[in-house]
Amino acid sequence: MVRSGIDGVFVVNTVAGPDKLAALAVLASDADVMVAVDDADNAARIAAAAREAGSIIGVLVELDTGMDRAGVDTTEEAVALAAKLVELEGVNLLGLTGYEGHCSLTPERELRHKREQKAMSFLVETAEALRSAGLPCPIVSAAGTATWEWTASFPGITESQAGSYVVMDNFHGAMVPEFEHAITVVTTVISRPPDRVIVDAGNKSMGAPALASIVGRDDLPNFRFDEEHGIFAAAREAGLRVGDVVELVPGYAPGTINPEAAVPERDHPLRETGGSRTESHRRPGHPIRAKTPTRMPDAVLDHASGLMRPGCRDVCGYRWRGRRPAVLVAVSSTG
Numbered sequence: 017m018v019r020s021g022i023d024g025v026f027v028v029n030t031v032a033g034p035d036k037l038a039a040l041a042v043l044a045s046d047a048d049v050m051v052a053v054d055d056a057d058n059a060a061r062i063a064a065a066a067r068e069a070g071s072i073i074g075v076l077v078e079l080d081t082g083m084d085r086a087g088v089d090t091t092e093e094a095v096a097l098a099a100k101l102v103e104l105e106g107v108n109l110l111g112l113t114g115y116e117g118h119c120s121l122t123p124e125r126e127l128r129h130k131r132e133q134k135a136m137s138f139l140v141e142t143a144e145a146l147r148s149a150g151l152p153c154p155i156v157s158a159a160g161t162a163t164w165e166w167t168a169s170f171p172g173i174t175e176s177q178a179g180s181y182v183v184m185d186n187f188h189g190a191m192v193p194e195f196e197h198a199i200t201v202v203t204t205v206i207s208r209p210p211d212r213v214i215v216d217a218g219n220k221s222m223g224a225p226a227l228a229s230i231v232g233r234d235d236l237p238n239f240r241f242d243e244e245h246g247i248f249a250a251a252r253e254a255g256l257r258v259g260d261v262v263e264l265v266p267g268y269a270p271g272t273i274n275p276e277a278a279v280p281e282r283d284h285p286l287r288e289t290g291g292s293r294t295e296s297h298r299r300p301g302h303p304i305r306a307k308t309p310t311r312m313p314d315a316v317l318d319h320a321s322g323l324m325r326p327g328c329r330d331v332c333g334y335r336w337r338g339r340r341p342a343v344l345v346a347v348s349s350t351g
């Protein structure tokens with residue numbers, strides 16, 4: 017992304033290990049790079065890598081807002097870690113990150129909203145605690161596709177890190193139907209028993225295959241996925257013959273897009289629009305068919321449009337500066 021001209025990248029994860037930290041530090045020489053931190057010793061290693069590379073790495077304290085994944089658990093721990101970070105040469109404390117991923121795992125809308133509000137209250141209160149302790153906290157980042165609208169409008173949240181909405185999938189689509197599906201996996205029927213259609217894309221080709229569906233064929237239930245076989249129930253009268261090409265809506269897009277193919281612009285699955293087939297040069301497998309990716313609804317885009325980098329087709333994250341968001345991460349560049 018940085019090579020393609022994206023000059024602000026938030027690695028929304030904790031990063032460890034000498035090689036990865038060295039790479040992060042070198043990247044930070046060419047772009048504004050931020051990373052999540054939940055461990056003081058590792059933060060010291062991040063700072064050392066940055067000093068070695070002559071760069072500054074932006075750091076956000078990660079708070080576990082209920083997902084039971086990475087992040088410190090309490091406001092007190094967040095303040096204590098932040099106090100250590102401001103003492104380190106090579107890193108720049110920029111605030112808090114607190115992805116409410118447990119809400120994305122809550123299909124029921126009312127309960128999801130309730131959990132999201134609780135998580136964001138915790139995050140914003142912790143941001144206030146940092147500020148009260150005299151620590152900088154200009155950025156408070158959260159949100160996934162399943163909670164994007166609530167979290168983006170939650171007072172005190174400055175940045176959305178929602179991502180899947182850009183291309184969508186059946187997992188997110190069941191909770192958030194307002195985004196258009198922009199990605200499919202192109203497959204071929206390889207066997208046609210009387211009651212089944214079998215395509216040549218299995219578990220290896222897709223995230224959450226049990227949720228995959230055939231485009232335009234909601235009448236064909238997903239039966240089972242094996243490594244190299246995607247199996248749908250289909251009576252003979254349902255049509256489809258060996259050799260027919262069918263497109264699948266993935267169960268889970270983030271587990272479907274090969275990151276190695278997705279990042280270099282040459283191979284980017286979103287590089288071509290209008291449903292044209294794109295092939296990865298890096299990994300054999302199924303081509304991903306991608307049309308112009310989903311955009312945030314107008315309310316958000318109106319703010320953002322004037323600030324999009326030239327050549328950028330869409331963005332998958334926004335950073336608010338006051339009331340105006342600037343592009344955080346672009347998923348595609350035509351430049």
Ligand SMILES: Cc1ncc(COP(=O)(O)O)c(C=O)c1O
Pocket residue numbers: 028029115117120159160161162177178179180181188270
């Ligand atoms: C830390 C973090 N932030 C943001 C997201 C984006 O969530 P979504 O893909 O639901 O938009 C994810 C997704 O896994 C994540 O792990």
